[in-house]
Every structure is written in structure tokens, then in C-alpha cells.
Amino acid sequence: MTGRLSALQRGKRLQRVTIAQVAARAGVSTATVSRVLSGRGPVSAEVRRRVRRAADDLGYQVNHAARALRNSRTDTVGMVVPSITNPFFTSLVENVEHALGREGKELFLCDARSDPEVEARRLASLVARNVDGIIVSPSHGTDSGPAVQATADRLPLVQLDRFVGGTNTDWVGVDDVAAMRQVVDHLHAGGARSAAFVGSHLTNSSTEQRFAGFRRRAEELGVAHDPAHVLLGDYSVDWGETAAARLIEGGGLPDAIVCADDLIALGVTRACRAHGVPVPDRVQVTGFDNIEFARLGEPALTTIDQPCARIAAEAVRLLAAAGARGDGERGASAHIALVPELVVRDSTRAPATTG
Amino acid sequence: MTGRLSALQRGKRLQRVTIAQVAARAGVSTATVSRVLSGRGPVSAEVRRRVRRAADDLGYQVNHAARALRNSRTDTVGMVVPSITNPFFTSLVENVEHALGREGKELFLCDARSDPEVEARRLASLVARNVDGIIVSPSHGTDSGPAVQATADRLPLVQLDRFVGGTNTDWVGVDDVAAMRQVVDHLHAGGARSAAFVGSHLTNSSTEQRFAGFRRRAEELGVAHDPAHVLLGDYSVDWGETAAARLIEGGGLPDAIVCADDLIALGVTRACRAHGVPVPDRVQVTGFDNIEFARLGEPALTTIDQPCARIAAEAVRLLAAAGARGDGERGASAHIALVPELVVRDSTRAPATTG
DNA sequence: GTCTCCTGTGTAATCGATTGCAGTGAAATT
DNA sequence: AATTTCACTGCAATCGATTACACAGGAGAC
Structure with missing residues (x-):
């Protein structure tokens, strides 16, 4: 041989x-x-x-290195996400990767581990590598600011899904407030007159906006939302379980639990099952993102579908546009808020008219 | 302003x-x-x-481009996986990314969409980009061969999890046969005397090896495995549901359903629930990979835990070693098969001694 | 028949970091 | 005192692709 x-x-x-x-x-x-x-x-x-x-x-x-040196262009885009294991970000990454592939560009993927310091290092590394542009979903609503802004000063940069305050860059995501309006409307139609909110610490725009949207619509419709029923932790199944257990054991369980993402919602429904609280009959539960596993929950989750493919496509388009404009003048930054769709499944009740 | x-x-x-x-x-x-x-x-x-x-x-x-040109080294590693949305691969990617980060290397991520042609293009692109090495989990057990071999002829390359026949490269993964032995032993101890196998088409090493391991041990223990109870589709929840429905409706449901991965197993348990077949009392179900959602199944899945962190670390180590050896002589290729652990949850029965 | 103009091709500079080689002193050795 | 040694530093070549510029020769205009 x-x-x-x-x-x-x-x-x-x-x-x-x-x-x-x-x-x-x-x-x-x-x-x-x-x-x-x-x-x-x-x-x-x-x-x-x-x-x-x-x-x-x-x-x-x-030899791309030689070409990059000569052209100062690498046909490479960097992407930084808080955690690639969150299926929502995985889906974003997948769609961005595909969108870039269509243009012959390659993707540098970085996981910031939800840590603004790691994130800053990754961003700096991407800059040093001369990527043509960067797509980032900032880990933190304020702490991510300096690094993101410093990076945007050097390269085309688009924020995805989440954004950080005080920066002046393009952004693509969904209209969280409009989404929550749909959620609350739906719960209200299903008979909910009180609701809890389970999210992550208010250190990123997703939770902030979603909470704001939730609260506004809840007030408009007269849905009670006790401050004690606002629980903040992180985007994980574990936190969802913990939070739900706390709500159940604390007594005074509201008619609905609105979750800031599907992982939390999966944890919540799991805890409800474990505690013998029927969903949606005793308490309705909603998620956000519509990850693949949302439909696998018991019961299947009612959630907000994020149009990942479109978000990714828009982000890539914005980067290309910024690249074409060159390093020269930067116009006003674009804010593209797509309107997401409510996906009704079994964790919420049908409107009162039929039930 | x-x-x-x-x-x-x-x-x-x-x-x-x-x-x-x-x-x-x-x-x-x-x-x-x-x-x-x-x-x-x-x-x-x-x-x-x-x-x-x-x-x-x-x-x-x-300027990394200039340095790369001069040094013909990019401090960059390429990774190609069949599908990044499969949580198992996501986990591998995450661990590889972290392991590389420790060495100041960056990760080029490519999704082959389970298509050997896309895969070949991505591999070629990575070669053109002068990556220092490539980590690939080949999509197909034979069709991926030419591209993988051609790439390995030009760069250090390590195959991960899956491997393709007829190639001569390093490989890291788990011992699928040993894993299946544990699975069958456990099911047998729980009283199973017949079993079905649900996997993907036998076009990749994972399913092949797992099926081989399953069959061998089943024969040794006298667990019946009707050829009609071997169902092959793809690695997805949908396929698991379809396959389970077929088994249930076909009558003659065996005592256990062994699945080639957790996604399939989640689909199987879901279908069982939908059809009112109690798991594990009527039929035991096992998965493979131990993805995060395995424990969220109803019931929680008994599965094989893949040591992703170790697999990733070994892969990165092998690449570094190959890089250090330089473009010169290549020794015999390393085959590192880690022994995985069985994680017992609620989708299988406790050993007969206690039940 | 001379003068443009254009097509097609080559020469050499360029991008930015690295490194072999050579040169300059000062310190150490004989 | 002459010579060797060594630490430091600069010059210039190098990596490979791209492109401004120059130039050759043929077509067409007058």
C-alpha cells in the first residue's frame, strides 16, 4: 500500500x-x-x-493576500455575535454566510461570549485583518459602545438585531415595539388581563425595546403588569425555568407570561409543566425569534417570527453600499426596522370569540 | 446636533x-x-x-495582508460543516472558535449545506485564501472525497466527526461503535428485546458507523432488528417524526427506537406523543450528540454526549502540529477516537433490576 | 506621405511587513 | 595597540498581484 x-x-x-x-x-x-x-x-x-x-x-x-495588499480589499466580512449557540444568532449567521457567498465573499465569524471586552478584541482583530466590513450584534447596550464606534470609524459597519446607544451606524432588525404590540393584542384577545415579562437584564436593545413595547401596549389595553412580575436574567432556558418557578411559587400567577426570546419561553413552559400549571389554560406563554425548537415545545410556542433571511440580506446590502461609497463621505445612517409576524401556536389561547 | x-x-x-x-x-x-x-x-x-x-x-x-504575503502564513483557519444550524455542529464551531482564539487565530466559517459541490467550492476558496489549515466535517461519505483529498494535498487538514473514505488525513471524533454499544447495552438492560434504527442515508460515516455499531451489539445481545425497521432519511426533526409515524402505523412497533442523532430523536418522541405511544413505557428512544435541546424533549432524551470541547481542542492541536511540521514530510495520519459517555434521562427505562 | 488614434503588450512601481546582509561602534581579548 | 567579538541598526530585496505609463505597430484621416 x-x-x-x-x-x-x-x-x-x-x-x-x-x-x-x-x-x-x-x-x-x-x-x-x-x-x-x-x-x-x-x-x-x-x-x-x-x-x-x-x-x-x-x-x-x-493569492488573496497579495491581492488584498495591493487592492486594500479582502472580499471578506467579519461578523460578531454575542453567542453562536443561541439558535437565533446561528440562523442569522447562516443567512449572512449564504448572502455573502452569493457575492464571492467569505465570512470571519467571531463569538463575543456576551462579553464586551472579548467583543472589543474581536472587533480590533477584524479591523487589523482588513475586512471589507463588519456585521455585529452588540453584546451590551452601552458597554459595547466605544469599541463599536471606534470600529465604525474605520470600516463600514452594520449593527444587526441589537444596537448600542450613542453610535452612528447602519442598523437592521425588526421593530420590537410593533412585535410586542402584536403579542399583547393576541394575549388580550385570548382573555389575558394581567401579564408578566421575563427577559434578560436590560443591557441590550432587544430586551429594552421589547419590554418598552410590551409595557406600552399593556397599558393601552389595560393589561395589568405588576413591577414584581418583571423578571430579568439572561437569554437561556435555565433562566426561563428559574423565573417561571419564581412566579408560580410566589403566587398571584398572571394570565400570561411574555418572554423576550424563545429560549426563555421554552424554559418557562417546561417549568409550568413541571409544576402542573396548564399552558395555555392557566397561563399563556409567548416567545420571540421563532427558532426551530419553538414549535417543538410542549406546548408548541406562540412566538414572533424574525425574518432572518431578509435581515441578513439587508445587512449585506448595506455593507456593500457603504463599501461602494468608499472611505469618503458617510451619509446619514440607515435604520431598517422590518415588521415581524406573529406565529400563533399552542401556548396561547384562541381569541375569546371562539373560546 | x-x-x-x-x-x-x-x-x-x-x-x-x-x-x-x-x-x-x-x-x-x-x-x-x-x-x-x-x-x-x-x-x-x-x-x-x-x-x-x-x-x-x-x-x-x-496589516495582516502584508504580513501574510511576506510570511505566507495567515493565522487563519477555515472550517467547513454540513450545516451550521444543526446544534451539534454549532457547538463544534463554537469550541473550535474558542480554541483558535486562544492562539490568536481567526476562523473562516463555511456552511456546505450538505452539498458536496458547495463544499468543494468552499474548500477551494479557503485554499485560495491561504488559510493555515482546514477543519472539515465532510458532507458525504464518498462524494466529498476528491475535494477533501485535493485540499489535504495542499494544506494541513483535519476531518472532524465525520470522515470520508479513501482519504489520508487526520481525523478526530468519537468512537461511534463503542457509543452504540453503550446505547444497546442500556436499552437491553431496560428490557428491550427488539429495536429500530432511524438515521440519515448511509452516505456519511456517522450514520454508517453508528448503524454498524448498533447492529453488531444488537446481534451479540440477541436484540431483534428487522431490516424493515431501519429507516434512513436525513438529520432533522421532520424526518424523525415521519419515520416514527411510519413505524407506529406500520404496526409491530419494536421495544426501542435508536436514533442516529438528537434531532431525529426529538422528532421521534414528538410523533410518539402525538400518536399516544408512551415513551419509555411502550417504546424506549435514544438520541446521539447530547445537544442542548435533548434535555428539553418530552421526555428528556437519553443520548450520547459528544465531548465537543475536547474534539475541537484536539483538532486545533493536530492542525498546529501539521503546520509546525511544515509543508515537508507528512507522517502517518492520526485517527483520534474519543470514547463518549451515555447520558441517561427519561426516554429510556431504568435497568430491569430496579424496574 | 505624414500625422493621429487606438489596440495590444511590456516595464516597473506599488501595496506593507519582514529579514538577510552589511556596516558601525564599543567592549573584550591577546 | 591591534584584533576580535558582539550588540545594534539600516539598506534593500522579497512576497504576488495590480496598474500607471510607455511604446510598438497598424488603421484611418487629411
């Missing part, structure tokens, strides 16, 4: 082919090769054919 | 600082600056201080 291995398999790796080698084989200069391969500049059909042939024969591939 | 914006906020982006500017400011040559910043070569304390100072003042950051 070993005897049959080619020289290649035994050891030496393939040598990289440069433009100079292609030029030599085609009997032209490197300038001409570059012109043929990039399609810029006039080249006779005959030479074009020879160069293509030579490049194919040699298996030429551009 | 607009009037208060600094020149920076209004438009022009910060200019990149080069080593030459630092040199000028410190009154030394670029060579000296490079020596100070890289810590290589002798430099007097006084000059060292001046250079550091100048670099700080100017906010110097290396």
Missing part, C-alpha cells in the same frame, strides 16, 4: 502557482496575465486563450 | 497607520520597528521604548 502512494501523498505539498509562472508558460508578461484573469484591459483573443490555457494547466489560483 | 459631529463622524475614515509612519515618528528605520513589534532581533531598550511609544500614539496595527 505504502509503496503505491504518489510522491504527493507521501509528503511534499503542492507548490503554489504564481502569476509569473503562468506568464512564462504562456509566453507573455505578468501584466497581461493579470489583465486576462481579471477581465480588465484589452487583450487579443489569441493571447487570452493561451493565458487561460496556461493557468488551467498549472492550476493557478490567485 | 449635526454641527457637533467631529470631522470623523461626518465622513472621512481613519487612515491606516503603517510601519513607515511609526519609524519616522520614532526616528528609526522600518526594520527596527518591525524588530521591536515582533520581539525578534536585538534592539536597545531606549529605541524599543521610543518605538512602542510612537506605535501607541499613532494607534498602529499590523
Whole structure:
């Protein structure tokens, strides 16, 4: 077996082919090769054919480092998310990756571990790597500010989903307030006259906006929302379980529990089940994001569907636009708030008219 | 408001600082600056201080493109997975990202969409980008072969979790056969005397190995496994539901359903619930991977825990070793099979001795 | 028949960091 | 005192692709 291995398999790796080698084989200069391969500049059909042939024969591939140095463009985009294990961010990453792939760009993925310091380091690293632009969902509503702004001063930058105050960059996400309005309307229609809110600490825009939207609509509709029924922790199933247990054991369980994301909601429904509290009959529960597992909950979660594909597409488009504008003037920053859709499943009650 | 914006906020982006500017400011040559910043070569304390100072003042950051061109090393690793939305791969990605971060390396993430052609394109792109190494979990057990081998001929490459036949590269994963042995032993101890297997099409090593392990142990223990009870689809909740429905409606439901991953198992338990088949009393169900949502199933899934952190760490270590060996001789490829652990939850029965 | 203009091609500079080589002193050695 | 050694520092080449500029030669205009 070993005897049959080619020289290649035994050891030496393939040598990289440069433009100079292609030029030599085609009997032209490197300038001409570059012109043929990039399609810029006039080249006779005959030479074009020879160069293509030579490049194919040699298996030429551009050296992106050299090109990046010369063009100061890397065809690479950096993305920083608080936690890639949150399925919502996973979905965003997936969609951004696909959108970039369509333009021949590559994705540098960074996980900030919900820590603004790690986040700042990752951003700096991306800048040093000359990415063409950065897509970031900031971990913290204020602490992420300096690093995000400093980065935006050097590169096109788009904030996704969450945003940080005091910065002046493009943003794409959903209209959290409008979303919560739909949620509260739906719960109210299902008979809820009091509601709790379970979110993460108010240190990021998602929770802030969602809570604000919740409160505003609850007040408009006269849905009671006791301050003691606002529980803040983090975006996790565990926190959802803890919070729900606290609500149940504390007595005075409201008619509905509005959660700032699906992970929390999954934890809440789980705790309800464990405590023998029927959902939605005793308490209605809603999530946010519509992650894949939302429909797998027991009962399946009513939630807000985030249009991840569109969010990603818009973000990539904004970056491309910023890149095209060049390093020169930056216009007013774009704020694109998509209106999300309520997905009704089994964790909430049908409107009172039918029930 | 607009009037208060600094020149920076209004438009022009910060200019990149080069080593030459630092040199000028410190009154030394670029060579000296490079020596100070890289810590290589002798430099007097006084000059060292001046250079550091100048670099700080100017906010110097290396240009990775230039460094990559000169050093032909990018401090970047590429990773290709079949589907980033599968929580198991998400977890692998997260752990690889963290492991690389510790070494100051960055991660290029690519999603192959379970398509060998997309995968091949992504691999080629990573090669063109001069990544220092590639970590790949091949989408297909045979079709992924050519691209993976071609890539491995050019760069250090480690296969993760899955591997493709006919290639000669390092691999890290769990011992699927040993894992399945534990699963079958456990089910047998819980009283199972017949079992079905639900996996994906046998086009990747995970399913192949897991099925092989399942079958071998089932035969050893005399657990019946009707060929009609081997259902192959894909790694998804939907497929799990479909497969379970088929088993239930087909009659002759076995004592246990062994699933090739947790997503399938979640679908299976869901279908059982929907059809009123009690788990684990009528049928025991097992998963594989121990994704976060495994414990959230109803009932919580008994599954095999994949040591993602260790797998990732080993992969990164192997890459680093291959990189250190240089492009020269490649020794025999390493095959590291970690022994995973069975996590017993509520979807299987306690051993017969207690039940 | 001379003068433009245009197509097609090559030469060489450029991007920014790194490093082999050489040179300059000062300290150590004989 | 002559010579070796060594720490420090600068010059310039290098990595590979791109592109401004120059130039050759042919077509067309007058």
C-alpha cells in the first residue's frame, strides 16, 4: 500500500502557482496575465486563450493576500455575535454566510461570549485583518459602545438585531415595539388581563425595546403588569425555568407570561409543566425569534417570527453600499426596522370569540 | 446636533497607520520597528521604548495582508460543516472558535449545506485564501472525497466527526461503535428485546458507523432488528417524526427506537406523543450528540454526549502540529477516537433490576 | 506621405511587513 | 595597540498581484 502512494501523498505539498509562472508558460508578461484573469484591459483573443490555457494547466489560483495588499480589499466580512449557540444568532449567521457567498465573499465569524471586552478584541482583530466590513450584534447596550464606534470609524459597519446607544451606524432588525404590540393584542384577545415579562437584564436593545413595547401596549389595553412580575436574567432556558418557578411559587400567577426570546419561553413552559400549571389554560406563554425548537415545545410556542433571511440580506446590502461609497463621505445612517409576524401556536389561547 | 459631529463622524475614515509612519515618528528605520513589534532581533531598550511609544500614539496595527504575503502564513483557519444550524455542529464551531482564539487565530466559517459541490467550492476558496489549515466535517461519505483529498494535498487538514473514505488525513471524533454499544447495552438492560434504527442515508460515516455499531451489539445481545425497521432519511426533526409515524402505523412497533442523532430523536418522541405511544413505557428512544435541546424533549432524551470541547481542542492541536511540521514530510495520519459517555434521562427505562 | 488614434503588450512601481546582509561602534581579548 | 567579538541598526530585496505609463505597430484621416 505504502509503496503505491504518489510522491504527493507521501509528503511534499503542492507548490503554489504564481502569476509569473503562468506568464512564462504562456509566453507573455505578468501584466497581461493579470489583465486576462481579471477581465480588465484589452487583450487579443489569441493571447487570452493561451493565458487561460496556461493557468488551467498549472492550476493557478490567485493569492488573496497579495491581492488584498495591493487592492486594500479582502472580499471578506467579519461578523460578531454575542453567542453562536443561541439558535437565533446561528440562523442569522447562516443567512449572512449564504448572502455573502452569493457575492464571492467569505465570512470571519467571531463569538463575543456576551462579553464586551472579548467583543472589543474581536472587533480590533477584524479591523487589523482588513475586512471589507463588519456585521455585529452588540453584546451590551452601552458597554459595547466605544469599541463599536471606534470600529465604525474605520470600516463600514452594520449593527444587526441589537444596537448600542450613542453610535452612528447602519442598523437592521425588526421593530420590537410593533412585535410586542402584536403579542399583547393576541394575549388580550385570548382573555389575558394581567401579564408578566421575563427577559434578560436590560443591557441590550432587544430586551429594552421589547419590554418598552410590551409595557406600552399593556397599558393601552389595560393589561395589568405588576413591577414584581418583571423578571430579568439572561437569554437561556435555565433562566426561563428559574423565573417561571419564581412566579408560580410566589403566587398571584398572571394570565400570561411574555418572554423576550424563545429560549426563555421554552424554559418557562417546561417549568409550568413541571409544576402542573396548564399552558395555555392557566397561563399563556409567548416567545420571540421563532427558532426551530419553538414549535417543538410542549406546548408548541406562540412566538414572533424574525425574518432572518431578509435581515441578513439587508445587512449585506448595506455593507456593500457603504463599501461602494468608499472611505469618503458617510451619509446619514440607515435604520431598517422590518415588521415581524406573529406565529400563533399552542401556548396561547384562541381569541375569546371562539373560546 | 449635526454641527457637533467631529470631522470623523461626518465622513472621512481613519487612515491606516503603517510601519513607515511609526519609524519616522520614532526616528528609526522600518526594520527596527518591525524588530521591536515582533520581539525578534536585538534592539536597545531606549529605541524599543521610543518605538512602542510612537506605535501607541499613532494607534498602529499590523496589516495582516502584508504580513501574510511576506510570511505566507495567515493565522487563519477555515472550517467547513454540513450545516451550521444543526446544534451539534454549532457547538463544534463554537469550541473550535474558542480554541483558535486562544492562539490568536481567526476562523473562516463555511456552511456546505450538505452539498458536496458547495463544499468543494468552499474548500477551494479557503485554499485560495491561504488559510493555515482546514477543519472539515465532510458532507458525504464518498462524494466529498476528491475535494477533501485535493485540499489535504495542499494544506494541513483535519476531518472532524465525520470522515470520508479513501482519504489520508487526520481525523478526530468519537468512537461511534463503542457509543452504540453503550446505547444497546442500556436499552437491553431496560428490557428491550427488539429495536429500530432511524438515521440519515448511509452516505456519511456517522450514520454508517453508528448503524454498524448498533447492529453488531444488537446481534451479540440477541436484540431483534428487522431490516424493515431501519429507516434512513436525513438529520432533522421532520424526518424523525415521519419515520416514527411510519413505524407506529406500520404496526409491530419494536421495544426501542435508536436514533442516529438528537434531532431525529426529538422528532421521534414528538410523533410518539402525538400518536399516544408512551415513551419509555411502550417504546424506549435514544438520541446521539447530547445537544442542548435533548434535555428539553418530552421526555428528556437519553443520548450520547459528544465531548465537543475536547474534539475541537484536539483538532486545533493536530492542525498546529501539521503546520509546525511544515509543508515537508507528512507522517502517518492520526485517527483520534474519543470514547463518549451515555447520558441517561427519561426516554429510556431504568435497568430491569430496579424496574 | 505624414500625422493621429487606438489596440495590444511590456516595464516597473506599488501595496506593507519582514529579514538577510552589511556596516558601525564599543567592549573584550591577546 | 591591534584584533576580535558582539550588540545594534539600516539598506534593500522579497512576497504576488495590480496598474500607471510607455511604446510598438497598424488603421484611418487629411
